Amino acid sequence: MAYDVLRNSILNHNSIVFMSGISFTRELGIPYFTDVSEAYDVEQTYRYSPEDLFSSAFYSTRPDLFFRYYRNRVLHLDIKPNDAYYALVRLERAGKLKAIITRNIYGIHRLAGNQKVIELYGNVHFNTCIRCGASYPASYIKESHGIPKCERCQGAIRPGVSFYGDMIDNGRVTAAADAISHADMLIIGGTHLDSYLAKRFLQYFEGKELVLINSEKHYSDRRASITIYDTLSNVLPQVIP
Numbered sequence: 001m002a003y004d005v006l007r008n009s010i011l012n013h014n015s016i017v018f019m020s021g022i023s024f025t026r027e028l029g030i031p032y033f034t035d036v037s038e039a040y041d042v043e044q045t046y047r048y049s050p051e052d053l054f055s056s057a058f059y060s061t062r063p064d065l066f067f068r069y070y071r072n073r074v075l076h077l078d079i080k081p082n083d084a085y086y087a088l089v090r091l092e093r094a095g096k097l098k099a100i101i102t103r104n105i106y107g108i109h110r111l112a113g114n115q116k117v118i119e120l121y122g123n124v125h126f127n128t129c130i131r132c133g134a135s136y137p138a139s140y141i142k143e144s145h146g147i148p149k150c151e152r153c154q155g156a157i158r159p160g161v162s163f164y165g166d167m168i169d170n171g172r173v174t175a176a177a178d179a180i181s182h183a184d185m186l187i188i189g190g191t192h193l194d195s196y197l198a199k200r201f202l203q204y205f206e207g208k209e210l211v212l213i214n215s216e217k218h219y220s221d222r223r224a225s226i227t228i229y230d231t232l233s234n235v236l237p238q239v240i241p
Contacts, residue, residue, distance in 0.1 A: 013185040020102035021191025081112035084236040099179035122161035131155025192218035
């Protein structure tokens with residue numbers, strides 16, 4: 001029943017924004033940095049927490065350890081989109097989906113074919129030399145040893161993602177707020193409405209339909225006009241034509 005309601009609602013809205021939560025990435029088999037089992041394993045292996053290792057301070061002061069952790073535990077380059085990601089591509093090509101807002105740093109939505117993606121925390125595939133600004137793919141970092149250096153000037157390569165302790169790029173925040181303010185439907189998937197991501201941007205939404213798709217229940221769910229408790233992998237291919 002809820003699937004039919006959401007399917008019909010999508011057909012009747014023409015300015016949709018999709019907010020992609022952490023669980024959408026987990027559905028591809030990638031743990032989040034602070035998941036309990038992942039954090040425990042990281043601390044056992046590296047003697048530091050993921051928050052310490054994946055921070056501006058560690059990148060600046062202990063780059064060897066930072067890059068060892070980054071290559072082995074963060075830089076997943078074999079990720080493939082599933083049918084749910086391709087469903088969002090169909091929605092964009094139909095002219096209905098105006099933006100995807102995501103914390104995901106792996107560029108999965110772009111890999112699937114979406115063009116209107118706001119990656120709040122950056123993208124592992126866009127890396128630059130801190131000295132001359134030369135660009136490097138993620139594979140360059142993955143295949144390097146120690147601190148990856150620029151082939152032109154030997155400057156250090158900085159991953160194109162935000163670390164713990166970094167400010168989110170203001171241009172991305174502004175773009176996300178603007179997209180949501182013009183949406184008539186906001187779909188929040190893979191997180192609850194009281195999460196950091198949702199709370200930061202819900203204030204800009206003035207549209208008619210607030211949709212929540214999440215596998216777990218939360219007290220904040222009552223704010224949504226349509227709620228479906230399931231994975232995005234199950235829901236999106238069924239509700240998007």
